[in-house]
Amino acid sequence: MKLSSNRPGLLAGLAAIVLLAAGCQSMQPAGTSPAANASANAAPFPLTKDEQAAMTPQQALAELRDGNARFVAGQPRVRDYSMEVKASAGGQYPLAVVLSCIDSRQPMEIILDQGIGNIFSTREAGNVLDDDVLGGIEFACKVSGAKLIAVIGHSNCGAIKGAVDNVELGNLTGLLARIKPAVDQVPDDGSPRTSKNAAFVDKVAEANVRLVMQQIRERSPILRDMLDHGQIALVGGMYDLTTGQVHFYDN
Ligand SMILES: [Zn+2]
Numbered sequence: 001m002k003l004s005s006n007r008p009g010l011l012a013g014l015a016a017i018v019l020l021a022a023g024c025q026s027m028q029p030a031g032t033s034p035a036a037n038a039s040a041n042a043a044p045f046p047l048t049k050d051e052q053a054a055m056t057p058q059q060a061l062a063e064l065r066d067g068n069a070r071f072v073a074g075q076p077r078v079r080d081y082s083m084e085v086k087a088s089a090g091g092q093y094p095l096a097v098v099l100s101c102i103d104s105r106q107p108m109e110i111i112l113d114q115g116i117g118n119i120f121s122t123r124e125a126g127n128v129l130d131d132d133v134l135g136g137i138e139f140a141c142k143v144s145g146a147k148l149i150a151v152i153g154h155s156n157c158g159a160i161k162g163a164v165d166n167v168e169l170g171n172l173t174g175l176l177a178r179i180k181p182a183v184d185q186v187p188d189d190g191s192p193r194t195s196k197n198a199a200f201v202d203k204v205a206e207a208n209v210r211l212v213m214q215q216i217r218e219r220s221p222i223l224r225d226m227l228d229h230g231q232i233a234l235v236g237g238m239y240d241l242t243t244g245q246v247h248f249y250d251n
Contacts, residue, residue, distance in 0.1 A: 046117030126159030
């Protein structure tokens with residue numbers, strides 16, 4: 001084989017290295033080295049057992065807020081995934097469990113800038129709650145020490161639209177039935193109650209998040225007890241597909 005026949009591959013490899021280097025630099029805030037940026041970030045990642053134990057539910061929520069702010073600003077933490085894999089291999093001590101939709105545009109680890117080992121992520125179309133998901137949330141909090149339950153819906157949600165339009169399709173019919181009570185909870189203001197009304201769809205999505213939060217409290221004595229004793233907190237929120245921002249509900 002002639003050396004020249006390898007040249008295109010060699011050049012492509014060099015180009016990839018240059019692009020990778022450029023990509024790494026673009027992740028840093030202007031004027032900061034990766035080390036400086038890492039030290040500027042408060043929480044070490046992934047969390048250790050002691051760090052998880054010392055964290056309050058309010059600090060966990062603040063970390064998720066800050067992570068989303070970094071994501072929106074285009075300044076996520078400079079990460080070494082290989083290091084995060086090694087550091088978390090012996091055990092996991094996540095700060096939160098997040099219930100969200102399966103929508104491909106809502107990957108919670110990325111939009112909350114949490115990397116590997118810091119959040120349990122449980123996903124169902126329309127972020128609905130069933131017994132299995134609830135069991136997973138109980139595991140996350142009671143067994144694994146997560147401090148916060150976050151239920152995060154999103155704008156323009158297909159599952160919400162399906163429930164609004166009374167779509168019937170295979171097993172989806174039963175799933176959408178879980179969202180119907182949220183549809184009924186949105187007051188009639190005279191505007192169309194169809195999926196073509198984006199404002200109505202987003203109102204149903206918010207009602208659905210609040211309904212799921214209520215269901216978590218009502219259906220899990222374990223979690224209700226932890227909530228009542230301040231060991232964990234429960235928060236809802238909405239992810240905006242157009243801005244990348246998570247709006248956490250204050251109440
Ligand atoms: Zn969705």
